[in-house]
Structure formats: structure tokens, C-alpha cells
Amino acid sequence: MNVYAEVLSAINEIKRTGFTVDTVEPDFYLGGDLGVDSREMLEIWYELEQRLSVRIADSDKRDRYTLQDVVDVLSAQLNNRALVA
Amino acid sequence: MDSRALIELERKPFKERLAHQYETYVKELEAGYMVGRQGFGPVDRRMKYKELNSEVFNEVLVFGSNSYLGLSNDPYVKRKVIEAVELYGIGSGGSPAFSGYTKQHRDLELRLAKLADHEDAVLLPGGYMANLCWVSGLMNRNDVIVYDKNSHASVINAIKMAGVPFYTFDPDELDGFERILERIKSKAKPGAQIFSTVEGVRSVDGLIIDLKKYVEICKRHDVITILDDAHGLGTVGRNGRGTLEHLDLLGQVDLRMSTCSKAIGAQGAFVSGSNEHIFLLRNFSYPYLFTSGLAQPTIAAISAALDVMEREPQRIENLHANVRYIQDRLEAAGMRIARGESGIVPVFFGEDGAVRRLNKELYRRGLFANIMEYPMVPPGAERLRLSVMATHTREEIDAAVDLIASTAREMGLL
Numbered sequence: 001m002n003v004y005a006e007v008l009s010a011i012n013e014i015k016r017t018g019f020t021v022d023t024v025e026p027d028f029y030l031g032g033d034l035g036v037d038s039r040e041m042l043e044i045w046y047e048l049e050q051r052l053s054v055r056i057a058d059s060d061k062r063d064r065y066t067l068q069d070v071v072d073v074l075s076a077q078l079n080n081r082a083l084v085a
Numbered sequence: 086m087d088s089r090a091l092i093e094l095e096r097k098p099f100k101e102r103l104a105h106q107y108e109t110y111v112k113e114l115e116a117g118y119m120v121g122r123q124g125f126g127p128v129d130r131r132m133k134y135k136e137l138n139s140e141v142f143n144e145v146l147v148f149g150s151n152s153y154l155g156l157s158n159d160p161y162v163k164r165k166v167i168e169a170v171e172l173y174g175i176g177s178g179g180s181p182a183f184s185g186y187t188k189q190h191r192d193l194e195l196r197l198a199k200l201a202d203h204e205d206a207v208l209l210p211g212g213y214m215a216n217l218c219w220v221s222g223l224m225n226r227n228d229v230i231v232y233d234k235n236s237h238a239s240v241i242n243a244i245k246m247a248g249v250p251f252y253t254f255d256p257d258e259l260d261g262f263e264r265i266l267e268r269i270k271s272k273a274k275p276g277a278q279i280f281s282t283v284e285g286v287r288s289v290d291g292l293i294i295d296l297k298k299y300v301e302i303c304k305r306h307d308v309i310t311i312l313d314d315a316h317g318l319g320t321v322g323r324n325g326r327g328t329l330e331h332l333d334l335l336g337q338v339d340l341r342m343s344t345c346s347k348a349i350g351a352q353g354a355f356v357s358g359s360n361e362h363i364f365l366l367r368n369f370s371y372p373y374l375f376t377s378g379l380a381q382p383t384i385a386a387i388s389a390a391l392d393v394m395e396r397e398p399q400r401i402e403n404l405h406a407n408v409r410y411i412q413d414r415l416e417a418a419g420m421r422i423a424r425g426e427s428g429i430v431p432v433f434f435g436e437d438g439a440v441r442r443l444n445k446e447l448y449r450r451g452l453f454a455n456i457m458e459y460p461m462v463p464p465g466a467e468r469l470r471l472s473v474m475a476t477h478t479r480e481e482i483d484a485a486v487d488l489i490a491s492t493a494r495e496m497g498l499l
Contacts, residue, residue, distance in 0.1 A: 033250075037245060046092040049089070063234065
């Protein structure tokens with residue numbers, strides 16, 4: 001599963017933008033580079049939780065500044081789930 | 086409510102959403118929900134309050150007011166307000182651009198500007214408006230702002246309204262802040278101005294950041310700085326001039342906003358800065374241009390409060406002595422606190438929902454305090470937020486601490 005592509009797709013759905021792997025980099029900031037504020041990010045987290053069938057604690061959603069930060073949180077959760085399974 | 090429940094609620098159709106929210110409110114009210122407690126003035130160390138579903142006003146000990154210097158019920162301030170009403174009347178009758186600007190407004194603006202060693206200032210009806218004012222007056226979508234992650238909701242709203250690209254930083258990680266600035270500069274369009282804002286005294290815990298280092302970094306990167314000193318004015322600095330005086334940084338930030346509704350004990354807020362920056366706000370910032378000027382009693386109350394602050398610096402010493410005393414007593418009673426230097430003293434109770442239950446019981450037993458829960462603070466960092474006043478007596482502080490300790494112990498929280 002390409003978590004990075006899912007993150008971009010979820011942002012595009014909520015923000016009605018058209019970011020692709022060719023137009024952004026993983027170190028792009030959610031706010032300054034992509035225009036996503038913390039309130040909108042909660043919606044994007046919700047969308048990602050549905051798509052990837054994971055649950056992320058609210059405390060893990062805080063202070064995530066870049067695309068890579070979001071990918072890391074999701075990947076860690078998916079890995080944990082794989083290990084438990 | 087966690088963020089999933091919040092999003093699910095927001096996705097419901099409006100009428101369903103409204104019905105759900107109102108039902109929840111009614112249920113909480115029946116269960117003794119405490120937001121919206123109604124006071125019966127004047128605001129002071131002891132006040133009468135009633136719950137929404139009760140008709141009886143009971144006297145409580147107040148440790149939840151931002152009137153840190155006790156100026157909202159000061160005899161001298163009240164007398165000056167009455168005199169001003171006799172001389173100048175009440176309402177300003179218009180926006181500052183039309184008829185709502187008087188000599189009294191001008192004199193007060195200059196006096197407020199001097200508190201930060203600035204040249205000029207604009208007055209606004211409240212802190213929310215003051216934050217809207219500097220954001221929308223200074224910047225547009227061709228600039229960039231880097232804001233303190235603890236910034237007030239009004240700053241964040243204003244940033245969205247202005248459409249200025251935004252980055253967040255953690256004021257406890259200033260090296261990370263500098264890295265963000267370097268990155269922005271490496272990618273920014275030529276001519277893009279970087280602005281940055283930070284809270285002086287943090288509203289959530291009363292702590293003060295390493296503002297000297299922050300200012301140095303900003304100067305190095307040609308960043309225009311705006312200090313949000315809403316909780317600093319009147320509570321820190323030898324003469325109560327705020328965070329800049331406290332850290333010997335007067336004149337070192339480009340703009341400073343503060344409110345007159347907290348330690349000053351009145352209402353309204355202001356933004357101060359250089360003649361050029363304030364010219365921009367006064368002439369181009371909609372929140373200033375399209376709002377009525379402050380009423381004369383408010384102008385008089387703020388001016389009189391500044392007189393008292395200048396004349397009685399011991400009020401600030403008393404506030405600090407009271408803060409140290411309550412911090413020592415809370416710690417001695419086994420409570421976990423953050424030791425700040427302002428009038429805000431957070432007491433942490435990590436267990437989910439604990440602060441809400443505790444605060445309800447404290448109120449029932451005669452103590453008025455506030456709480457901060459998620460999402461205002463991170464999950465697990467819920468707290469009772471005590472606000473100390475210069476005028477609290479040792480007996481009142483002892484009574485408050487003893488009540489918190491005994492109630493928390495009875496509830497198994499300590």
C-alpha cells in the first residue's frame with residue numbers, strides 16, 4: 001500500500017486540490033506549502049482512518065508539520081497492526 | 086469529544102447537527118454543566134455566582150478571574166470613570182475613521198505605545214479584534230507568517246481570513262523555528278516578507294518563552310515580529326509593562342498586542358509599533374476601520390488603571406508573592422503544577438474527565454476556578470487553571486489550596 005499516495009489523495013479530496021507525487025515532496029509543510037490548517041487536518045486524518053482502516057489517537061495527531069510526519073504516524077500504526085496480526 | 090466524533094457531527098445535515106448539539110447541551114445542563122455560570126458583579130476576590138439551572142446566587146472565592154491586579158473594582162478607577170462620563174459622555178458615535186476618535190483615544194494610544202517603547206498604537210474593542218487587526222492590516226497572500234503553535238484562535242482565524250501562507254512552530258524548540266525560517270527563505274518568492282508571532286506569557290500555563298533568543302533569530306532573518314502579550318501586561322515586569330520589560334527587551338519587537346480586559350481590569354485591546362506599521366493598521370486594517378471606537382468610560386478605566394499601575398508597583402510585587410506562595414503550597418500538598426511567573430497557575434490532573442468533576446465539586450464547596458480540557462490542551466494535560474490576584478489574602482489562598490487538596494483526595498485524585 002502506498003501510504004504517501006493515500007495521504008495526498010485524502011488532502012486533495014478534502015481541500016479540492018490536485019497535488020501529485022510530482023508536484024510535492026515529503027518534506028513539504030502541511031500549512032505553508034499545502035495550505036492545510038490544523039482544523040482541516042482533523043478531517044484529513046478522519047478520511048485517512050476510514051481509507052486505511054486504522055485508528056490514530058488524537059494525541060498522535062498533534063504537532064505533525066510535514067507530509068512525512070503524517071506518513072510516519074500512519075505507517076507505524078499499519079506496522080503495529082501487521083505485527084499483532 | 087474526540088476528533089472523530091467531532092468530524093462525524095460536522096458531516097451531519099445542519100438541522101440534525103443543531104438538534105444533536107442542543108440535546109447534548111440540555112443534558113449537560115441537567116447534569117450540572119458549569120459553562121455559563123452567571124456572576125453578580127463586581128468582579129473581585131469574592132463574588133456571587135449562580136448556576137444556569139438555579140435561581141440562587143452563592144458567594145464563592147474567586148480564583149478564576151483575569152483581573153490579576155484587582156483593578157476592575159478599584160475605587161480610584163471607578164471615580165475616574167464617573168468623572169469621564171460627566172465630562173465626555175459615553176459612546177464614541179462612530180468608527181475611528183468617522184466620528185469615533187477623540188483626544189482621549191489619542192492620549193491613551195500614545196501612553197499604551199510607550200509601554201513597549203513603541204511610537205504609536207491603535208485601540209480595538211477586544212483582543213480578538215486586535216489580532217484580526219494586525220494580521221489583516223500587515224500581510225497578504227504574497228507574504229508568509231510563522232506562528233506560535235499556542236497562538237489564540239483569533240490569530241489562526243485571522244491568518245485564514247488574510248489568505249497568507251502559514252507555518253507553525255513550537256516556541257520551546259527555537260532551533261526548529263530557525264530551520265523553518267531557513268527553509269522558507271530558500272523557497273520563497275523574491276520580496277516575500279516573513280512575519281512571526283509568539284505569545285509572551287503563555288495563556289495555557291503562564292510560562293514565558295526564551296523571547297531573547299526568538300528576537301535574535303528573527304532579526305537575523307529579517308522577520309517582522311508581533312508579540313501577543315495578552316496575559317503579560319500588568320502581570321510581569323517591574324512596573325507591569327509586560328514580557329518585554331520583564332526580559333529587558335523593550336523596543337525589541339516590531340509590534341505588540343495586549344488586552345485591557347485582563348490585568349488592566351477594563352475592556353478593549355491595542356496593537357503598538359512604529360509610526361509606519363501603525364499607520365498601515367490605522368488606514369488599511371478593516372477590523373480597526375469598520376468598528377466603533379471605544380466608549381469613553383472604557384478609555385477612562387484603562388487610563389486610570391495605568392495610573393494605578395505606575396503609582397503602585399507593589400501590586401505587581403504582591404501578585405508575584407501570591408503566585409509563589411500558592412505554588413509552594415500546592416506543591417507541598419502533593420499537586421503537580423507548572424511554575425510560571427505570571428498570575429496563571431495550572432494544576433494537572435491527568436485522568437480523563439477528572440478536572441471537570443473536581444471543578445464542579447470545588448464550585449459546590451465555594452471555590453470558583455476554570456479548567457482546560459482537550460482540545461484546548463493536549464490529551465492527558467487537562468488542568469485546573471487557577472488565576473491569582475494581587476489582592477488575594479494569604480488566608481484566601483490557604484482556604485483555596487486546602488479545599489482543592491481535600492476535595493481531590495476525597496475523589497481519589499491525589
